[in-house]
Amino acid sequence: MRASGVRVTLVVHEHKRLGRGIELATLAEELKASGVGLHFLTGELQGSHDPSGVVFTVLAALSGMEREYIRDRTLEGHESARKRGKTIGGAGVTDDHMLSMxxxxxxxxxxxxxxxxxxxxxxGKKKGQHPSPATVMRMLREHDEQSTAPSAS
Structure with a gap:
């Protein structure tokens, strides 16, 4: 934040760093109630803005919609990859020998x-390295879940 005289301004690199949707609308109300201005250093909205203005309201709505669009497209891509037999995520680093050890x-x-x-x-690329404790925990948990699952007879 910058204080210039009596006016306080929240300086943000880009509007995407401030929040999305409801978060952004809530923040705008808090800034307005506190008499705090808003200044974006880069992006489409570069410059100073009144957080209670129409621009801010539209920005909040568009940011929320953009987030949902990206999420939906990502999920569609994952589903498409699964249908083609692709796995999602990084390459597996565990094997049966590692599990038994x-x-x-x-x-x-x-x-x-x-x-x-x-x-x-x-x-793989991590050959010779140690797995993370999280990987070990996941490997052991999956083993425990498979060994305690009732057999399908």
Missing amino acids: ALHLREQEMSLRDIAARLVITT
Whole structure:
């Protein structure tokens, strides 16, 4: 924020950094009630603006719509990829040998961090590195869920 005389102005790099939809409308009301001005350094709305103005209201609505559009397109892309047999996310770094070693180390009551430090990724770009504790936790959780799931007979 910048204080120039009595007026206070919130300076933001770009309108997208301020919020979207309802968040942006709520913020506009708070800024208006506090008598705070708004100044964008870059983007389509570069310059000073009155947070209670029509521009701000339209911006809030458009930002919310843009967010939903991006989300919908992303979900459609994921669904299309799945139908083509593609996997979503990064390459898997775990294998059966790593799982059996992690299970053995867990039986010795080692922490996830210690288990991860003893495991080594054997394939892909991360070959030779250790998996993260989160990866170890996910691998063990998936194993536990599969082993406790009732068999489909």
